[in-house]
Amino acid sequence: MKINWFEEKIKKFSSIGGYQKPEYLQDAVKLDSNENYVISRQFQNDVISTAKKNSDVREYPLGGIERLIPMISKFVKIPCSMIGVGNGSDQILDLILSNFASNQTKILTSNPTFGFFEERCKLYSIPMIAIPFSNDMKLNIKDFIKQSKNANILYLDSPNNPTGFQFSKNELQQLIASFHGPVIIDEAYGEFGNYSLANMVKTQENLIVVQTLSKSFGLAGLRLGYFIANKKFTDVFMNVLQYPYPLSTLTIESGILALEKSTIMKDAANNIKIERKRIIETLQKYDAFEVFDSKANFVLFDAHGAYKRVYSALAEQGISIRKLGKIGTHDGCLRVTIGTKEMNSKFLLAIRDLLG
């Protein structure tokens, strides 16, 4: 058969593989995707049922985003003209990459970085300069500043997925100020971290801060992400690059209601931080594990040669965590999301039964 350009493309894409979702375990204690179960089902029900009453899905959501953006603006305390939205922050990152990057633009990031972002760079053949984490899962700002001269775009998830690392605010500000191209700071886990750089956008033209309702608000299934950036970028993104109706009516209405109840989100984030400390301190008691500090709603630990056994033993008991394997010199990495107190206790008990 004659191979044409279309088949060549399909062959190229199939060699990439795509983003690896976690294994699906029915009725599992789900600690594998950094979702937020501390936000109650009641919160979700209240938001969705009111959103349903306010929605007429026979219509396109004309004017909906225009009502949502002032709510985000009030929440982040940044003018509406500097805020754009997307179908999850995934879609925002994807639209930035597909329109502003190419095989001629080098992206400076960390290794590891957010898996979806890395996959998208592969898909668009965008070269990456990826600075590795040290053995104790930290990054060195000097390495970034040094390499920044060779790069066109800077992307950092702050805190980082999967390590949970976050630069000090000062260091990150210094890096951004010294970088000449666009800087994407992905704050998907920002509410669990030490700070947000959203305000810096007011003085730093090249900065795009990406945030989401998926993690802190516990609304991953709604697919609602947003960004904060200078007005020129925001206008082009929203009027030219973005789809005409990227968010469903139910997403828009639910988002408006959730943002009105942001104190519930803040309480949940605080509880998660307390539970994160408990999980880190308990896991640290096992010699079999090396546990890394985290500023996000998950904890990374290296279970060395035992990682497959730990993962499978938990899965057999209906507890799903993320199996990552090798990261740098650490060959048995596992990542566990911080769930409710009850979920976390089940996870810790299962570990105790296995190793105690």
Ligand SMILES: Cc1ncc(COP(=O)(O)O)c(C=O)c1O
């Ligand atoms: C660093 C990072 N950025 C973005 C996302 C995607 O978030 P969203 O649900 O808004 O697409 C994730 C989700 O895991 C993430 O880990």
